[in-house]
Amino acid sequence: HHGHHMWPEIERVTMEQIHYARLSVEDSVGVWQLFAEEGEMKMYRREEEVNGMVIDPLKACHVVKGVTGHEVCEYFFNPQYRLEWEATVETTTVLEKIADDTLLFLQVHKRIWPASQRDALFWSHMRHVPDDKDQDGPDIWVVCNNSVDIPDLPANTGKCVRLYLTVCLMCQTFVDPPKDGAKVTRNDLTCKITYCSVVNPGGWAPPAVLRAVYKREYPKFLKRFTNYVIDQCQDKPILF
Numbered sequence: 370h371h372g373h374h375m376w377p378e379i380e381r382v383t384m385e386q387i388h389y390a391r392l393s394v395e396d397s398v399g400v401w402q403l404f405a406e407e408g409e410m411k412m413y414r415r416e417e418e419v420n421g422m423v424i425d426p427l428k429a430c431h432v433v434k435g436v437t438g439h440e441v442c443e444y445f446f447n448p449q450y451r452l453e454w455e456a457t458v459e460t461t462t463v464l465e466k467i468a469d470d471t472l473l474f475l476q477v478h479k480r481i482w483p484a485s486q487r488d489a490l491f492w493s494h495m496r497h498v499p500d501d502k503d504q505d506g507p508d509i510w511v512v513c514n515n516s517v518d519i520p521d522l523p524a525n526t527g528k529c530v531r532l533y534l535t536v537c538l539m540c541q542t543f544v545d546p547p548k549d550g551a552k553v554t555r556n557d558l559t560c561k562i563t564y565c566s567v568v569n570p571g572g573w574a575p576p577a578v579l580r581a582v583y584k585r586e587y588p589k590f591l592k593r594f595t596n597y598v599i600d601q602c603q604d605k606p607i608l609f
């Protein structure tokens with residue numbers, strides 16, 4: 370797939386998003402506000418507007434027991450599971466298989482009152498980031514979603530307003546080695562999840578309204594997704 374014309378952008382955006390996901394909210398540029406906290410899940414946002422449109426960057430940090438980062442990324446990436454956990458997506462279509470780990474999606478999102486209905490055209494790339502030099506480096510899996518413009522699929526021609534997104538789901542897996550060489554079980558697994566997203570709604574909506582929708586929808590979204598993965602994995606062999 371390295372011959373695909375989108376590949377240089379996919380490579381650049383994925384590596385850039387991994388860099389930003391790894392920055393802790395403490396030492397990141399700009400002020401992150403904690404706007405939601407539920408158990409291990411902490412959600413931060415920065416208030417940013419472009420041409421009067423809210424595009425608040427979001428960073429969510431979550432810790433989930435009993436699954437690996439590979440499993441979390443697989444359920445996020447693979448279109449066959451999408452409609453089982455994505456409550457705000459009406460239809461999802463794979464327009465092109467760029468590679469086994471890279472797909473081009475066209476998604477129609479459900480209308481979220483009072484905003485008009487949105488669609489999104491984006492590539493989605495899943496990658497296992499090799500450990501650092503030493504063996505016990507972090508075991509990281511990521512999925513990066515990034516909007517693209519395709520002349521044959523122009524924005525805003527039908528009923529939907531085209532939104533623009535850059536999303537990165539980064540997962541780090543930790544295994545607590547069980548006593549005396551016993552087999553690793555799901556109880557020994559901890560997955561540290563960092564979810565970063567910037568969504569440009571593509572058309573003006575009242576900032577206060579959009580921020581209320583973000584505040585309500587993002588915690589629901591990440592909780593529903595992670596609970597879905599835990600549920601799907603619990604009686605399956607571990608995928609490291």
Ligand SMILES: O=S(=O)(CCO)c1ccc(-c2ccc(C3CCCC3)c([C@H]3C[C@H]3c3ccccn3)c2)cc1
Pocket residue numbers: 455457458476478481484487489514532534536566568569570582583586587590
């Ligand atoms: O992680 S993904 O790549 C998963 C791919 O399926 C992803 C997640 C979320 C969105 C999305 C799309 C539309 C909206 C807004 C914009 C104006 C009106 C709706 C929002 C804001 C409202 C926030 C939100 C957060 C989570 C779920 C839905 N709604 C988010 C897109 C892609």
